[in-house]
Amino acid sequence: MSGGPADPSAGTGAWGPFEAIRGLRPDGVIPQVTTIRRLLPDVPTEHDPYAAAQAALAPLAGSVAPGARIAVTAGSRGIHDLVVVVRAAVDWLRSVGAEPFVVPAMGSHGGATAEGQREMLAGLGVTPESVGCPIEATMETVVVGTLPDGTPVHHDAVAAKSDGVLLVNRVKPHTDFHGPVESGLAKILAIGLGNRQGAAALHAGGIPLLGASIEAAARMVVETGKVLGGLAILENAQEKTAAVELVVAEGIGRAAEMALLQRAGSLMARLPFDSLDVLVVDEMGKDKSGAGMDTNVLGRCWVHGIPEFESPSIATVTVHRLSEASHGNASGLGLADVMPARLLEQIDLRTSYVNALTSGAGGARRSRLPMVMEDDAAAVLAAVTMSGRRDWSSLRLARIRDTLSPNELMVTPALLTEAADRFDLEIAGTARDLTDATGSLTSWGER
Incomplete structure (x- = not known):
């Protein structure tokens, strides 16, 4: 710095x-510190998230035309099985004749540059080699409409030119607000794919309005007819995948996603x-x-x-x-x-x-x-x-x-x-000093 x-x-x-x-x-x-662990014997876990993602996508088979270019989203969060689920979505889309590609969906992250967002994805393990398809990044947007208060709803220009969009994101409680829809599919659609301009426009109304703005903006993008649906990843208290479920386009930002948020909160x-x-x-x-x-x-x-x-x-x-x-x-x-x-x-x-x-x-x-x-x-x-x-x-x-x-x-x-x-x-350990003679935190040792 x-x-x-x-x-x-x-x-x-x-x-x-x-x-x-x-x-x-x-x-x-x-005082010295000792390692302890929380015992979580009944945590639901999806042991094959790749298969779960592919099975969840089956209802969309009739919605994808052969040769269709489908944008698959990948955000900036450290989701445990992000690469696995994105790869499953890419492979499934290709199996039904589509031509999938990944598009970063992270608002202004990565310094609000296309290259910065590519680098963020690479840091999370999402590369053309790991997911099996190209990554197309841009910060350009198109405006698909305006909210009743005049706020423009931006949508990623690359995604807008595609034949369809498949969302992939973790559903979990938001860090700023609580409401029927928080972090998840509606958010990655409205803010993630809104790039810097869209994220800034929706945040400009303040945190009290953010939840409602996300829902309304997401619904407006869904109404363009390009959104196929979304794969919602739920994680358990051990940071592992608990479930991968499909939310069809009509359920994004509505009851289907709201129900998943309630489940996610109980698992957190x-x-x-x-x-x-x-x-x-x-x-x-x-x-x-x-x-x-x-x-x-x-x-x-x-x-x-x-x-x-x-x-x-x-x-x-x-x-x-x-x-x-x-x-x-x-x-x-x-x-x-x-x-x-x-x-x-x-x-x-x-x-x-x-x-x-x-x-x-x-x-x-x-x-x-x-x-x-x-x-x-x-x-x-x-x-x-x-x-x-x-x-x-x-x-x-x-x-x-x-x-x-x-x-x-x-x-x-x-x-x-x-x-x-x-x-x-x-x-799970014995007492030790928190810091060592050099002034650094001591190591955790074996996990």
Whole structure:
């Protein structure tokens, strides 16, 4: 990141390096942590998502004309079986005589450039070789109509020129709002395939109107007659595919998709504790969540400057690196309170700010810079110092890899004692320091 602060090793200055922070609590010693896991014995799992996707598409066989060019969507999220399901859709379309291709459907992500979106897909494993067809990307759009308030509804120009569009996306609760339709098929159609212009237009009305705008815009695109339907991927609390189901065009943004959202919400992984002093998040990124870190896991949204979730309640959050698949997009960084200086070097301001500008007021708040400390140890120490816990021996601190993986945690003794009394949690390691002598987070070891 250009224009960053001075080298923290050069002196205290405005940095407040580790020694200065430690001086605030010279008696403060962060307790050791122990790995625990959540036991999920009855999680529904689809063991062959490729076959499930192909079977789900069977009802569309009569809707695809031989030689038809069909656009298959792929978004920017780290969906467990995204490549498998997209490949299944491509193979099925080719088996009925169509000529499929993949089109990125991710709004303004990838720096709002066609090449940037190709790179994001490649980072998720979606390449012409892995899915078996070309990838055609553009940021150009056509306007298919306007909403009653005058908002234009944009649609990807490549998809608009195709003979049909098949949506592929995960259905799950949204990170900004809750309503009958949240993240899923309607969203990837209205915002994902709206590219930067469409995403910005729909977000411009503010978060309170976003859900209704997505539904209305998606329905307007469906009415063009180009949308074949969508493959909805549901994931379980173990981050694996629970089901792959077809929603026909008439059901997108309506009862069929709404029912899947309810199922997805019941399957979603969440933190096993309702109250934490500190949450340490190893990695954030657009492949983890549209908000970089899933607000449903953090219990904080900040769209209106307040947490906006009743549970969980987390006093302070640290985040320590940006995923490679994000390609510098650090939107959502403002959901954290403290970070190490190393993360600054991973941030592409242009890419991050393009996404924030597209997202409206929520994007502005979430793109603010957290407190910057010299290393992982200093970041955690600062968070603990600000957590409101006077007696650190009773500190309720948990560490997770990312918000996609809240079922495996490192926890301090106060939480370990609670975990030992619960049937749904198991102790899976021995006590260790959270950070090492170099100031870095210790490794997780074997998963």
